[in-house]
Amino acid sequence: MSVRSILRSAVGAALLVNAVPHGVRGxxxxPFPTPFADPPGVGLSSPTVNVGWSAANAVLGALLLRRGTRSRGEIAAAAVGAIGMAAIISYHxxxxxxxxxxxxxxxxRSNSEPGPPRAIVMTRTPSDAKPE
Incomplete structure (x- = not known):
């Protein structure tokens, strides 16, 4: 068990966890935020971009974990990576x-009003509506 294998396990598990919300929304x-949106990570990307980003995360995560987790340190690192990524993306x-x-x-806050943040309402505009 090396530091490299521990880091590989943590990053691989984190990437697999990150693939889930992008894949589901795609x-x-x-639409859902990706690093390719404007601004990166905050703006919304199309479902197609999200499916691609999910696939990239899943493939890279699987490649990093292809050897499996062979030691307790690698298992712990994978768990910490997965839980850590889940906490970060749930907040973000x-x-x-x-x-x-x-x-x-x-x-x-352009209106400078105190109180809870306003929710983003995601609705389709008439230009987005499909013809009947």
Whole structure:
């Protein structure tokens, strides 16, 4: 067990966890933040981009974990990586979907009103509607 194998296990598990929300939202046909949006990680990307980003995370995570976790240290590192990534993305995406900037910084409150943040309402505009 080396430091390299421990880091590989942690990063591999974190990437697999990150693949889940992007894949789910992409398959549902819903926009979701990716590093390719504007601003990165905060703006919304198309479902197709999310499916691609999910696939990239899943493939890279699987490649990093292809040897498996052979020692207790690697198993612990994978668990810490997975739980850590889950905590980070739950905070970040939760804040972004409520109108914040997630890990990128403070909320932009243009109206300067105190109180809870305003929710982003994701609806289709008439130009997005499919013809009947």
């Amino acid at each position: 398959v549902q046909g819903e 995406f939760g804040d972004v979907m409520r109108g914040g900037r997630g890990l990128r910084g403070r909320r932009d």
